[in-house]
Amino acid sequence: xxxxxxxxxxxxxxxxxxxxxxxxxxxxxxxxxxxxxxxxxxxxxxxxxxxxxxxxxxxxxxxxxxxxxxxxxxxxxxxxxxxxxxxxxxxxxxxxxxxxxxxxxxxxxxxxxxxxxxx
Amino acid sequence: xxxxxxxxxxxxxxxxxxxxxxxxxxxxxxxxxxxxxxxxxxxxxxxxxxxxxxxxxxxxxxxxxxxxxxxxxxxxxxxxxxxxxxxxxxxxxxxxxxxxxxxxxxxxxxxxxxxxxxxxxxxxxxxxxxxxxxxxxxxxxxxxxxxxxxxxxxxxxxx
Numbered sequence: 001x002x003x004x005x006x007x008x009x010x011x012x013x014x015x016x017x018x019x020x021x022x023x024x025x026x027x028x029x030x031x032x033x034x035x036x037x038x039x040x041x042x043x044x045x046x047x048x049x050x051x052x053x054x055x056x057x058x059x060x061x062x063x064x065x066x067x068x069x070x071x072x073x074x075x076x077x078x079x080x081x082x083x084x085x086x087x088x089x090x091x092x093x094x095x096x097x098x099x100x101x102x103x104x105x106x107x108x109x110x111x112x113x114x115x116x117x118x119x
Numbered sequence: 120x121x122x123x124x125x126x127x128x129x130x131x132x133x134x135x136x137x138x139x140x141x142x143x144x145x146x147x148x149x150x151x152x153x154x155x156x157x158x159x160x161x162x163x164x165x166x167x168x169x170x171x172x173x174x175x176x177x178x179x180x181x182x183x184x185x186x187x188x189x190x191x192x193x194x195x196x197x198x199x200x201x202x203x204x205x206x207x208x209x210x211x212x213x214x215x216x217x218x219x220x221x222x223x224x225x226x227x228x229x230x231x232x233x234x235x236x237x238x239x240x241x242x243x244x245x246x247x248x249x250x251x252x253x254x255x256x257x258x259x260x261x262x263x264x265x266x267x268x269x270x271x272x273x274x275x276x277x278x
Contacts, residue, residue, distance in 0.1 A: 009215045011189045018190075056233070083219045086231075104219045105136035 001119065002029040004048040006039035006065070007081070008057045012104075016052060016081060023108035025115055036060030040068055043076055050118060055082035055089070063096055070097045077118045081106065122171045122277050123229035124257045130273070133223055134263070137216060138187040141266040149260050150175055150274040151253055157181075157203055157240040159210075160248055161217040163224065164235040171232060172224060173276050174217055175252040178203070178240040180263055180271025184216050185209035193268050204241020213239060223275075251278045 003020070007013045013032050020026060031046050033039035037060040039053060051069075053062040060068075066078050078098050082089070085103030093101045100114040127144050134142040152158040157178040165171045176184070179200055186196035189212040199205050205213065214237045224232035238244045257277040264270040 009211070009218070011212045011215050014189065083222045084225075085222065086225060104222065105133060107136060 001049040002031060002046065004031045004033060004039060004042055004046065004051045005053075006033040006036060006051065006057065006062065007054040008034055009054075012054070019106065019108050019111050020115075023111040023115065025111070025119070036062055036065030036068075039065050043069060043074060048076060050115075051076055051078045052081050053078065055080055055084045063092060066093075066096045066098060079114055079118065121229060122165070122232060122257075123224050123226045124259065124277055125223035125275055127259060127261060129223045130220075130259070130261065130263075130275070133220060134184070134216075134265070137219055138184065138265060140187055140268070143264040143266075145262045147260045147262040147272060147274075149255070149258065150177070150272050152177070152249065154246070154249070158244070158249070158252070159205070159213060159217075159240040160238045160244055160252060161220070162235045162237075162248070163221060163232045165230050165232055168235070170235070170251070170278055171230065173248075173251050173278060174220060175274045175276065176213070176217075176240070177272040178205070179269060180265075180273050181205055181213050181240045182209055183265045183268035183271055185211075185213035187265050187268050188212050188216050196268055199241075202241075205239045210237070210239035213237065252276060254278050 035057040055062045080101040083104040090101050099118050131144045159176040159181040161174040163172040182196035182199040218234045221233050259275045263273050
C-alpha cells in the first residue's frame with residue numbers, strides 16, 4: 001500500500017518509516033510531506049491508502065488537513081502520530097474523522113496495533 | 120491549574136522510548152552554565168505563550184541525544200562536542216527530542232505546555248534566557264547516560 005507521512009521534522013519522518021519496518025509493515029510505498037498543506041496536495045496527486053500525520057505543523061496543521069480532506073469528500077484513512085496525546089486531542093481527532101492517534105514517543109507495538117485496524 | 124514538574128521516571132521512559140536505547144538517570148547538582156559554556160536551552164510556553172519552563176542541556180547531552188534519535192554514529196556526536204557546537208542536523212534532531220519532551224509536562228490536571236523555541240548549544244544565547252536556567256526552586260537536575268553514546272546533563276526548570 002501507499003503511505004503518506006506528514007511531519008515537519010525530517011528525523012521524525014525517518015523514525016516513522018523505521019518504526020513501520022520494525023512493526024512488520026515494511027515494504028510499503030512511502031511518500032513524505034513537510035506540512036499539512038503539502039499533505040493535502042499529495043493526497044490528491046498520489047492517492048495514498050493511508051496518511052500518518054503529525055498534529056502541529058507550519059502552513060497547515062494535521063487536524064486542518066484532515067478537515068479539508070473530509071470536506072473535499074476524501075475518505076482516505078488518516079491517523080495522527082503526535083506528541084499531543086491528551087483525551088481532548090484524541091476526541092478532536094476522532095470527531096474529525098481520524099482512525100487512530102499514536103502518541104510520541106511510540107513503540108513498534110503501538111504502530112502495529114493502530115495499523116492492523118486500518119490495513 | 121499549575122505546571123507539572125516532570126519526574127525523573129517520566130524523563131527516563133521518554134528518552135528510552137524515543138532514543139530506542141537504555142538511558143540511565145541520576146540526580147545531579149543544579150546545572151548553572153557559565154556564559155562561555157555551550158548550552159542548549161529549550162523554551163516551553165503555555166497556551167497564552169507565557170514561558171513557563173525551560174529545559175537546559177549541556178553540549179554532551181545535546182550531541183548524544185541529537186545523534187541517537189537520528190541514528191547518527193557516536194563519532195558524529197563526539198566531533199560536535201570537540202567542535203564546541205551542534206551541527207545543523209544534530210540541532211534539528213535535538214529540537215525533535217525536546218519537542219516530544221513537552222509531553223512530560225502534559226499530565227492530567229496540569230496546564231498544557233508546548234515547545235516554543237530551542238537555542239542550540241554553541242550559538243549565542245540571550246543572557247536573560249540563561250538567567251532562567253539559574254532559577255532555584257521547582258527544578259530537576261539530572262546526569263543522563265545514553266547507552267552507546269555517552270553522558271551529559273539535563274535540567275528541567277519551571278520559571
